[in-house]
Amino acid sequence: MTSRIGILTGGGDCPGLNAVIRAVTLHARHTYGWEVIGIRHGFQGLYDEDVVELTYASTQAVLGRGGTILGSNNRANPFAYPLAMPDGRREVHDVSARCLANLATLGLQGLVVVGGDGTMGVAQKFIDRGATRIVGVPKTIDNDLAATEYTVGFQSAVEVVVEAIERLHTTAEAHDRIIVVEVMGRYAGWIGLTAGVAGGAHIVLIPEIEYDPARVIDALHRRHGRGNSYSIIVVAEGARMKGGGYSVETAGDATRMERLGGAAAKLTELIAAKTDYEVRATVLGYIQRGAEPCAFDRELATRFGVKAVEMIAQGTFAHIAAMEHGHVVAKPLAAALARLKVCDPAGELVRTARAVGIELGA
Ligand code: F6P
Numbered sequence: 001m002t003s004r005i006g007i008l009t010g011g012g013d014c015p016g017l018n019a020v021i022r023a024v025t026l027h028a029r030h031t032y033g034w035e036v037i038g039i040r041h042g043f044q045g046l047y048d049e050d051v052v053e054l055t056y057a058s059t060q061a062v063l064g065r066g067g068t069i070l071g072s073n074n075r076a077n078p079f080a081y082p083l084a085m086p087d088g089r090r091e092v093h094d095v096s097a098r099c100l101a102n103l104a105t106l107g108l109q110g111l112v113v114v115g116g117d118g119t120m121g122v123a124q125k126f127i128d129r130g131a132t133r134i135v136g137v138p139k140t141i142d143n144d145l146a147a148t149e150y151t152v153g154f155q156s157a158v159e160v161v162v163e164a165i166e167r168l169h170t171t172a173e174a175h176d177r178i179i180v181v182e183v184m185g186r187y188a189g190w191i192g193l194t195a196g197v198a199g200g201a202h203i204v205l206i207p208e209i210e211y212d213p214a215r216v217i218d219a220l221h222r223r224h225g226r227g228n229s230y231s232i233i234v235v236a237e238g239a240r241m242k243g244g245g246y247s248v249e250t251a252g253d254a255t256r257m258e259r260l261g262g263a264a265a266k267l268t269e270l271i272a273a274k275t276d277y278e279v280r281a282t283v284l285g286y287i288q289r290g291a292e293p294c295a296f297d298r299e300l301a302t303r304f305g306v307k308a309v310e311m312i313a314q315g316t317f318a319h320i321a322a323m324e325h326g327h328v329v330a331k332p333l334a335a336a337l338a339r340l341k342v343c344d345p346a347g348e349l350v351r352t353a354r355a356v357g358i359e360l361g362a
Pocket of ligand 1: 012074116140141142184185186237259260289
């Protein structure tokens with residue numbers, strides 16, 4: 001009997017997911033002769049028994065395509081699943097038993113779960129309940145998963161932000177304006193800090209360093225006092241003023257995390273109230289998650305996908321493919337979930353930013 005493995009993409013999408021799906025399919029079929037099935041829309045496909053066979057044909061020409069051909073879902077947590085009731089209401093139920101039973105029926109030799117912390121958390125719970133043949137591939141533009149130096153999607157998001165900052169430099173300069181650009185990243189400042197350094201931002205505000213508004217205003221006065229006519233401020237969606245909380249756009253509930261948003265608007269208002277500078281806000285939003293993966297992510301996704309298949313072949317379950325010192329290795333899933341990977345306020349990247357004069361707000 002031919003062996004069969006499965007793959008699903010869970011949580012928010014990001015560039016590079018299709019490159020993982022392709023690599024898993026090609027390596028599994030080509031090297032091992034395994035069948036590969038895709039579970040659609042994350043764990044929802046396990047509940048709905050919505051699966052599709054992945055073949056050479058279906059994964060052809062997807063290496064550089066954004067999104068995910070399997071679909072994704074960040075509300076399909078089997079342990080807190082929003083079920084549609086006949087009257088149109090949604091009720092939260094634990095549907096994990098049904099999902100686990102459907103998974104068993106599929107008779108998979110291994111399941112590749114491509115996801116961030118939420119999806120990996122569900123994978124861990126499945127393992128704890130006996131569905132042990134699971135391996136993970138870390139993806140998220142936020143790059144906040146511990147146990148790996150890079151997650152699929154992060155570099156592509158950074159490329160988008162850097163390009164946006166480049167564009168904002170010229171329009172800000174033309175009008176002698178301050179432009180505040182809000183970027184994603186949730187509770188981690190990786191996108192903001194990396195793109196801020198790469199894009200030549202003047203002020204970068206990240207969740208890991210609570211900012212002092214007076215310091216931001218002083219930095220603007222200092223810059224403009226020495227003849228600079230404009231400023232670019234990168235503010236992570238999770239940035240917080242000293243003593244303040246996160247800017248929350250939508251509160252979370254049992255089925256989903258809170259959604260951040262509004263950090264740029266808050267700061268723009270403050271600058272407008274305290275200075276005479278002309279100030280504008282730009283929120284990059286989902287543009288950071290869309291379109292094609294950059295070369296780095298295509299390569300990373302391919303390496304992670306191949307590693308995931310190898311892990312199944314070797315029986316190294318409950319592990320994720322991870323990047324460590326430039327090498328792809330297997331790391332325990334539990335290590336990825338142990339903590340959120342955030343920027344070190346005293347780390348090399350923060351020190352580099354400060355060394356080139358970027359104001360970090362504290
Ligand atoms: O985790 C990826 C991410 O894009 C975050 O940067 C952002 O805060 C969040 O997802 C947005 O989530 P949603 O897709 O639910 O709006």
